[in-house]
Amino acid sequence: MSVGNATKNKNKKIDLSSGLLSVAASLICILIGLLVGFIILCCINGEYAADGFSRIIKGGFYLMPKGVGTVLSQTAPLIMTGLSVAFAFKTGLFNIGAAGQYTLGALGALYFALVLQMPWYVCLIAAMIFGAVWGAIPGIFKAYFNVNEVITAIMFNWIGLYAVNEIIYKGVIGNMYDLKTTKTYTLRAAAPQAVIPDMGLNAIFNTKSTTIAIFIAIVIAVLVYIVINKTTFGYELKACGHNKDAARYAGINEKKNIVLSMTIAGALSGIGAGLYYLSGVAEWNPQVSTALPAMGFNGIPVALLALSNPIGVIFAALFVSHITVGGGYLPTKYFQPEIADVIISVIIYLCAFVSLFKGVVLETITKRRKKKTQGTPDGKGADE
Amino acid sequence: MANSEYIIEMLNITKEFPGIKANDNVTLQLRKGEIHALLGENGAGKSTLMSILFGLYQPTSGIIKKNGQEVKINNPNDANALNIGMVHQHFKLVECFTVLDNIILGIEPTKGLFLSKKGAREKVVALSDKYGLKVNPDALISDITVGMQQRTEILKMLYRDNEILIFDEPTAVLTPQEIEELIRIMKNLAKEGKSILFITHKLNEIMEVADRCTILRKGKYIGTVDIRDTTKEALSKMMVGRNVNFKVDKKPAKPTETVLQIEHMTVPSKLHKNNAVRDVSFQVRRGEIVCIAGIDGNGQTEFVHALTGLEKMTSGKILFNGQDISKASIRERSKSGMSHIPEDRHKHGLVLDYTLEQNMVLQRYWQPEFQQAGFIKQGAVREYAQGLIAQYDVRSGQGPITIARSMSGGNQQKAIIAREIDKNPDLLVAVQPTRGLDVGAIEYIHSQLVAQRDKGKAVLLVSLELDEVMNVSDRILVMYEGEIVGELDPKTVSVEELGLYMAGAKRDNRSAEGK
Numbered sequence: 001m002s003v004g005n006a007t008k009n010k011n012k013k014i015d016l017s018s019g020l021l022s023v024a025a026s027l028i029c030i031l032i033g034l035l036v037g038f039i040i041l042c043c044i045n046g047e048y049a050a051d052g053f054s055r056i057i058k059g060g061f062y063l064m065p066k067g068v069g070t071v072l073s074q075t076a077p078l079i080m081t082g083l084s085v086a087f088a089f090k091t092g093l094f095n096i097g098a099a100g101q102y103t104l105g106a107l108g109a110l111y112f113a114l115v116l117q118m119p120w121y122v123c124l125i126a127a128m129i130f131g132a133v134w135g136a137i138p139g140i141f142k143a144y145f146n147v148n149e150v151i152t153a154i155m156f157n158w159i160g161l162y163a164v165n166e167i168i169y170k171g172v173i174g175n176m177y178d179l180k181t182t183k184t185y186t187l188r189a190a191a192p193q194a195v196i197p198d199m200g201l202n203a204i205f206n207t208k209s210t211t212i213a214i215f216i217a218i219v220i221a222v223l224v225y226i227v228i229n230k231t232t233f234g235y236e237l238k239a240c241g242h243n244k245d246a247a248r249y250a251g252i253n254e255k256k257n258i259v260l261s262m263t264i265a266g267a268l269s270g271i272g273a274g275l276y277y278l279s280g281v282a283e284w285n286p287q288v289s290t291a292l293p294a295m296g297f298n299g300i301p302v303a304l305l306a307l308s309n310p311i312g313v314i315f316a317a318l319f320v321s322h323i324t325v326g327g328g329y330l331p332t333k334y335f336q337p338e339i340a341d342v343i344i345s346v347i348i349y350l351c352a353f354v355s356l357f358k359g360v361v362l363e364t365i366t367k368r369r370k371k372k373t374q375g376t377p378d379g380k381g382a383d384e
Numbered sequence: 385m386a387n388s389e390y391i392i393e394m395l396n397i398t399k400e401f402p403g404i405k406a407n408d409n410v411t412l413q414l415r416k417g418e419i420h421a422l423l424g425e426n427g428a429g430k431s432t433l434m435s436i437l438f439g440l441y442q443p444t445s446g447i448i449k450k451n452g453q454e455v456k457i458n459n460p461n462d463a464n465a466l467n468i469g470m471v472h473q474h475f476k477l478v479e480c481f482t483v484l485d486n487i488i489l490g491i492e493p494t495k496g497l498f499l500s501k502k503g504a505r506e507k508v509v510a511l512s513d514k515y516g517l518k519v520n521p522d523a524l525i526s527d528i529t530v531g532m533q534q535r536t537e538i539l540k541m542l543y544r545d546n547e548i549l550i551f552d553e554p555t556a557v558l559t560p561q562e563i564e565e566l567i568r569i570m571k572n573l574a575k576e577g578k579s580i581l582f583i584t585h586k587l588n589e590i591m592e593v594a595d596r597c598t599i600l601r602k603g604k605y606i607g608t609v610d611i612r613d614t615t616k617e618a619l620s621k622m623m624v625g626r627n628v629n630f631k632v633d634k635k636p637a638k639p640t641e642t643v644l645q646i647e648h649m650t651v652p653s654k655l656h657k658n659n660a661v662r663d664v665s666f667q668v669r670r671g672e673i674v675c676i677a678g679i680d681g682n683g684q685t686e687f688v689h690a691l692t693g694l695e696k697m698t699s700g701k702i703l704f705n706g707q708d709i710s711k712a713s714i715r716e717r718s719k720s721g722m723s724h725i726p727e728d729r730h731k732h733g734l735v736l737d738y739t740l741e742q743n744m745v746l747q748r749y750w751q752p753e754f755q756q757a758g759f760i761k762q763g764a765v766r767e768y769a770q771g772l773i774a775q776y777d778v779r780s781g782q783g784p785i786t787i788a789r790s791m792s793g794g795n796q797q798k799a800i801i802a803r804e805i806d807k808n809p810d811l812l813v814a815v816q817p818t819r820g821l822d823v824g825a826i827e828y829i830h831s832q833l834v835a836q837r838d839k840g841k842a843v844l845l846v847s848l849e850l851d852e853v854m855n856v857s858d859r860i861l862v863m864y865e866g867e868i869v870g871e872l873d874p875k876t877v878s879v880e881e882l883g884l885y886m887a888g889a890k891r892d893n894r895s896a897e898g899k
Contacts, residue, residue: 230762232755235742242737248694249724249732250746251715362402 022307025357029305030319033347040342045334055329056340059322062329069205073281074321076213077102080272081299082306082313083224084135084265089308090228091261092241097138097153098269099296100160105131105270106284106293107164109277110184113194115174120196120278124216127274128267134160135266136259143255149262157292165286176284183283196278213275218314220271225310237261269296301348320344388452391416391579392437392468392548397446399432404781406432407443410605412598414548419570419580421590421611423623424600425794425822430583433600434550437581438470439463469541470550475533477525483536484508484521487543504543511542515572530680531562538569549573550581555589556819559679560850560883567593585822587616599623624824632827634834637858639669643811643842649700651683651690651866659698660686662866668811673833673843675857675874677850679886683866684846685727688815691844692724693717694732705810718747723809725800725817727846733800734788741769741784744803776802794825801829805836812836815846830856850879864888 037056041049060067081098088095095101108130112123138152168176168184178185187195188208196211204210228234239247240257247254276295277284302320306312327340392414399407407429414420424430435441437448439457447454450466457463477486488504508521517535525533534554541549551570555563570593574580582594590597591611599606599622606622621627645667653660660683668674678684689695691702693714702710709717718724726732734743745754745765754764769784778798780786788796797817804812814833818826833856837843847853853860853874860872862885869891872882884890 230760231758232749232760233758235749235760239735239738239746243731243735245731246733246735246746248714249692249726251713251718 021358021361022309022312024361026305026307026312026316026351028357028361029347029350029353032350033343036346037339037343041335041339048331048334052330052335052339055331056323056326056343058329059326062326065205066207067325067329069201069207069210071318071321071325072201072205072214073207073210073279074325075317076211076217076279077272077276077295078298078302078317078321079214079217079221079314080268080275081296082302082317083221083299083310084268084272085299085303086306086308086310086313087224087228087268088261088265089303090234090241091237091257092244093139093142093149093258093261093265095135095153095262095265095269096150096300097135097156098265098272098299099292100153100157101131101134101266101269102273102293102296103157103160103164104134104266105273106277107167108270109194109274110168110176110284111173113187113191113278114176114185117191118194120194123194123278124196124271124274127270127278129270131270131273132263132267135269136263139259139262142262143258157296161292164284168284169286177286178283181283182287183285186283187278187280194278195280196275209279209281211279213279217272217275217317220268221310221314224268228310233260269299272296272299298344301344301351304348304351307351388449389416390414390449391451393449393452394433394437395447395449397433397436397443397448399429399436399441400444405603407436407600408603408605409446410600410603411608413608414579414581415596416579417574417577418595419574419582419593421582421584421594421597422600423584423587423590423597423619425585425602425624425824428600428623428822429603430600431552432603434470434552434581434583437463437468437550464544464546467545467547468550469544469546469548471534471537471541471552471554473552473554473556475537477533477536479526480524482522482524483519483528483532483539486525486536487521487540491544508539508543511539515542515569515576517569529562531558531565534558534562534566535569538573546578548579548581550583552583553585554582555584555586559887560879561887563589585826587619587823590619591616601625620823623822632830632834632855634856635838637672637837639672639858640840642667642669643705644668644844645701645703646691647701647703649687649690649697649702651686651695651697653683653686658866660866661690661697664700664863664866664868666861666868666871668842668844670810670840670842671837672858673837673845673856674859674861675845675847675853676861676863677847677853677857677882677886678863680848682863684815684863686866687863688724688727688813688846692722692813718807721810723747723804723807723812725804725812725814727815727819729793729796729800734796736787736789738788739784740773740778740780740786740788740791740799741765743788743799744769744772744784747803747807772799772802772806778802794821797821797825797829801832805832809841811842811844813844813846816848817845818847818849818852826852850882853882854879862886864891 038049038053041052055062060071081102084098084101085095105127109123109127112118112126134156137156138149141147141152142149167173171177176184196213198211201210201212202208228238236247236252237257239250239252240254244254272295298320302313302316306316323340323343327337330337330339390413394410394412397407397410398405410429410433412422412433422430432441436443437457439459439462448457449455455466457466478489481489484501484505487508488501493500493504505521512519517539519532519535519539525536554566558566567589570580584590594611596608596610597619598608599619601623647665649661649664650659651661664687676684676687686695690697693712697710700710701708704720704722707720709720730736735746745768748754749760754761754768766784772778773783776798779795780791801817817829821829833843833845845857857874860874860877860882861868862870862872862882864886865888869888870885871892872885
């Protein structure tokens with residue numbers, strides 16, 4: 001089968017280049033985004049622009065080692081919400097409800113930790129289940145009543161947020177609220193068994209909340225990658241996402257898949273909240289938390305930047321927290337830390353053009369190749 | 385201005401896409417006032433060539449001349465400015481607009497801020513009189529027949545004073561009577577000095593209507609011939625590069641026991657309040673090809689969907705190998721030995737963004753052969769796909785990992801057919817399996833259907849193509865407005881009579897029991 005071998009080799013080449021192409025296209029987006037950020041910094045205050053820009057670029061590394069620890073603890077939940085959005089994308093669903101699922105996940109984690117005094121892994125599972133339930137609801141509405149998941153999910157974001165605030169503030173299911181700090185009790189003091197172990201990471205980075213959460217998130221990302229790409233379940237999910245009618249034709253139960261996909265997306269967001277609050281990065285503040293947690297919404301840009309690839313999500317989340325933390329180091333006298341958000345927004349906006357960049361990159365590559373091979377007769381026509 | 389013999393010339397056109405040369409040094413010269421056919425298999429590059437002429441693609445090399453002058457066509461607007469018009473295979477009409485509104489769409493005549501349709505209307509009426517295009521300008525598109533919709537498209541081109549008219553497979557959707565009408569119109573247009581490019585697979589029509597014919601094969605220019613000096617056989621040989629058998633070789637059918645029995649099936653319509661399928665009963669036996677003939681939209685689609693489980697029926701029964709499967713799921717029907725080559729290969733047949741190998745296992749990825757504990761056996765899938773690709777000669781750029789979307793229509797269809805036949809079904813439901821395919825592929829698919837029959841399978845063919853109905857089937861059931869209006873024997877019935885049944889002008893008095 002010499003012909004078969006030949007095609008195999010050819011396939012490998014194309015595979016490799018298309019993967020590289022995606023990375024290259026994303027990198028182009030990032031570069032342009034950074035450039036725009038720099039221009040904005042120049043407009044606001046030209047004198048300090050270079051300094052400010054370098055702080056953003058350095059991100060966590062600006063303040064070694066603490067900054068890096070902060071980046072890692074921020075990245076873990078962001079990977080999870082990014083995975084949540086990416087997973088739903090694979091089934092052709094837009095999970096804008098990651099924020100609400102995250103909120104419910106936070107409730108689950110804090111309730112099991114502070115009220116039931118459970119160990120951290122039980123709390124994490126509780127967070128997962130709470131998030132899953134919140135994700136399943138829009139899925140059920142979509143599958144059985146044909147209600148757009150975006151609308152339901154947005155409504156459930158707000159229902160979730162205010163319900164959780166009320167439950168925590170009023171102590172409906174148990175006392176979690178510390179009147180003195182107007183936040184939930186500090187986990188390390190009130191429920192040390194529920195804090196995710198740090199395995200010495202806090203000592204390395206000189207931080208308080210750098211735990212193994214980041215590794216848990218990475219392991220889950222790999223698991224999600226395997227589920228999507230290697231299993232029959234992933235095959236069905238993607239078939240539904242690409243072509244609902246063909247999936248039905250093939251006997252796939254697309255309604256079940258929609259619900260499952262949203263449930264899993266919700267579970268991932270819930271785990272994200274668990275990783276955040278069980279690491280003790282912050283406490284829930286029911287009085288100030290009138291805005292949906294940004295961690296939930298930032299999952300969307302992370303998923304977009306990663307082109308919905310679970311492994312890509314790890315790096316996208318790392319990058320987003322890197323420059324967000326960098327933004328926090330901006331001298332507030334001259335700049336707002338939200339400059340980092342502007343940069344991220346521009347990058348996400350450019351992500352819409354990723355396929356365009358891909359085309360540009362591809363064209364330059366083929367042109368170059370052509371120049372190299374010119375003069376040598378190519379037998380391409382034969383096997384097409 | 386140099387006066388050239390040719391109104392449009394496409395000289396030495398080459399168009400490369402990554403990994404493939406869609407057009408390789410193709411030359412097409414259209415004389416003024418001639419009907420010029422463009423013939424080629426699927427994937428031969430006809431569409432690409434026309435897209436270049438219409439400004440949708442830029443050629444990698446080669447030039448286009450109009451009346452001897454080199455022109456640049458960067459977008460469809462440029463093509464319009466050069467008086468090039470096109471009737472697409474799928475009409476570009478607004479359903480809820482009238483014929484007149486559709487014709488003036490984009491170049492609406494206005495007075496101040498208001499439409500003034502009076503002049504436009506006069507022009508449309510004059511044009512339709514001149515060329516014998518019988519269309520009521522005030523009828524809604526959704527109310528008129530496909531033939532009239534096509535005439536609306538033709539009027540659209542004439543209204544824009546187009547000189548060069550491109551017809552992309554215009555007869556695919558028409559009844560025999562409508563095809564005759566269209567041929568008359570095309571000849572009329574040519575007589576009045578319009579130049580026509582006619583893209584088709586159907587050799588009969590070329591022989592009847594065209595003056596000259598340009599043939600493409602695998603992107604390469606094969607030649608241009610005068611129709612007067614050639615034969616159907618010669619043309620098809622040029623197109624596919626070998627001799628083609630027009631008559632389907634088959635022995636008389638030897639039907640044995642019943643595989644499928646439909647009893648009083650009724651299916652509601654999604655488009656209107658009436659039932660799409662009304663009290664249909666018949667049976668299909670092993671070793672025969674039963675064909676449901678009819679004009680598009682007479683309930684065939686709904687019937688097949690109800691049969692395969694994609695839609696629910698309101699009443700009736702489906703017995704498959706003696707089992708009542710009326711309420712069975714799609715997967716259960718598939719498991720019990722029913723294969724379905726769907727009407728719309730893009731909507732149902734393939735997940736276009738999946739690779740060829742992923743599509744090859746679309747109906748069986750869940751079988752132990754291809755998965756273990758929920759994990760897909762990539763190696764087994766690859767091997768299986770490679771086997772099918774070799775056996776059914778499915779051609780693609782990158783073999784098993786080709787994205788289905790990038791394959792030609794004929795090869796996509798071959799992939800579906802390979803997948804469905806390889807399931808080794810008791811009943812093969814094939815809905816318009818040769819739609820949009822060239823003679824080479826059609827011949828192949830027909831021989832596959834007959835082979836299945838000869839292996840003792842039951843084949844239920846749903847077709848709009850008269851040639852196919854007459855050549856392939858052992859028994860014809862004509863469907864008209866959701867009912868079986870006749871059961872005919874292809875050996876004794878004439879095409880004209882079949883046409884009458886299909887148009888609802890004739891029907892048997894039997895209550896369509898088919899027993």
